[in-house]
Amino acid sequence: MRGADVEQGALFSVVTLESRVPTDHPLRRIRPLLEETLDSLDRTFETIYADSGRPSIPPERLIRASLLQVLYSIRSERQLMEQLDYNLLFRWFVGLTVDDPVWDHSTFSKNRQRLIESGVARKILKRLLKRAKRERMLSSEHFSVDGTLLEAWAAVKSMRRRDGRDEPPPPGRNPSVNFHGQKRSNDTHVSPVDPESQLARKGNTHPAKLSYQGHVLMEHRHGLVVDVEVTTASGTAEREAALKMLDRQRGSSRRTLAGDKGYDTQGFVAALRERGITPQVAQNLKGQGGSAIDARTTRHAGYRLSQRFRKRIEECFGWGKQDRLLRRPKLRVSTVRQFSPGVAVQISPPG
Numbered sequence: 001m002r003g004a005d006v007e008q009g010a011l012f013s014v015v016t017l018e019s020r021v022p023t024d025h026p027l028r029r030i031r032p033l034l035e036e037t038l039d040s041l042d043r044t045f046e047t048i049y050a051d052s053g054r055p056s057i058p059p060e061r062l063i064r065a066s067l068l069q070v071l072y073s074i075r076s077e078r079q080l081m082e083q084l085d086y087n088l089l090f091r092w093f094v095g096l097t098v099d100d101p102v103w104d105h106s107t108f109s110k111n112r113q114r115l116i117e118s119g120v121a122r123k124i125l126k127r128l129l130k131r132a133k134r135e136r137m138l139s140s141e142h143f144s145v146d147g148t149l150l151e152a153w154a155a156v157k158s159m160r161r162r163d164g165r166d167e168p169p170p171p172g173r174n175p176s177v178n179f180h181g182q183k184r185s186n187d188t189h190v191s192p193v194d195p196e197s198q199l200a201r202k203g204n205t206h207p208a209k210l211s212y213q214g215h216v217l218m219e220h221r222h223g224l225v226v227d228v229e230v231t232t233a234s235g236t237a238e239r240e241a242a243l244k245m246l247d248r249q250r251g252s253s254r255r256t257l258a259g260d261k262g263y264d265t266q267g268f269v270a271a272l273r274e275r276g277i278t279p280q281v282a283q284n285l286k287g288q289g290g291s292a293i294d295a296r297t298t299r300h301a302g303y304r305l306s307q308r309f310r311k312r313i314e315e316c317f318g319w320g321k322q323d324r325l326l327r328r329p330k331l332r333v334s335t336v337r338q339f340s341p342g343v344a345v346q347i348s349p350p351g
Contacts, residue, residue: 017092027093030067037127038063041120048118057103057111063120064094066112073324077105129226139221144258144310145245146218147238148317149202150230151328152210154194159210162190200233214326215241216313217249220258223312239268246277256280258306266292280306 021028038060045059065080068090074080084090084102091098115121132138160166186198197210215238217227227248229241242263246255255277261284269292272279280303283291297303320326 017088017098020088021092025089027089031064031093033128033131034064034067036131037124040127041123044118044120044123048114048120056114057108058095059111059115059120061094061096062108062111062115063124065090065108068093070325075325077108081105081108129224132224137222138224138226139219140249141254142220142256142258142306142309143226143246143249144218144220144306144313145215145238145242145263146260146310146313146317147213147215147241147262148321149200149209149211149233150214150326152191152194152197152212153328154191154197154210156184156199156208156210158191158193159184159189159199160192162188196232198233213237213241215245216316217242217245218310218313218316220306220309223309223315225316238262239265239271242268243271243275246272246275254278256302256306258310260310261287264291264293269293282307 048059049056065084068074068083069077069080072083074083081102081104084094084096088098091100096102129138184199189199191197191210194210197212199208200211200213201208211233213231213233215229215231216225218224219226227245229245231237231241239262242257242259246257249255253276257272257277257279259281261282263279263281264284264287266289269279269281278297279293280297281293283293283298285291317326
């Protein structure tokens, strides 16, 4: 028997959002972890907000919505608000009922800025790591480090000479695109749109782009990220950030650090040994002066294990850059400093 295509809606509904979410959905396992962390930040939220005035977006709901934006690769706040309007799963996770109105995208961005400036992201990361440590999921002895380029929102075409002596464009030409044949470098040119970004490239076969540099420190037991740093892009940024992140780690005095060939320098290896850390970075045999790692390190089975485990650190870069916000952050970093995974640092719109 053919069913009838009746479009008349019911006057009342008794279906709850809880019943619409599958019992085995991954967000059901994520939400209790996040709720425990947010409950521990109640005093922090009290100090951020005033005692009187117009109520803001609840910070707990704002953080849950921001996490959804990262997990589901939603590229703008406008699209996030659109999803919250009709997506029952998102409404359940954020804490909205079916009848609750969603916020304006500009209001959402403005309220989020307050949390960013207060450093809530770093506190959330610390509390999550404390729980992982209680459950013995973290290693305090063996780590891997790596860095990646984060493409800035500013384009190379926006760069101007630092001395202000830009040549006038030919008649009928756009001055922002007439840069062919001109040599540009970080010493002579800067982008007024994003002056903290630097020209950098992955290799000799890749074009140079305005970028920042992200750094990740990973432990070896379960491959969890334990610290993140963002810096300006330079030839020494990876090694300097690695030492800074290692200094923030507390644990066993017998630690090892794995890395790629970019970390195989005499200065970096010596700095690790001064800290009592065994360098287990890949050998750069073609580098100037040869490798700083000799048979005293490479002959051990632990060195080969570290070289195998360190490749897991590429998974977080691959996940974050594949159609997600890490590939090209749409917000410009105004003050380069440490930040937490999946959450932006102090930022301002491009331009």
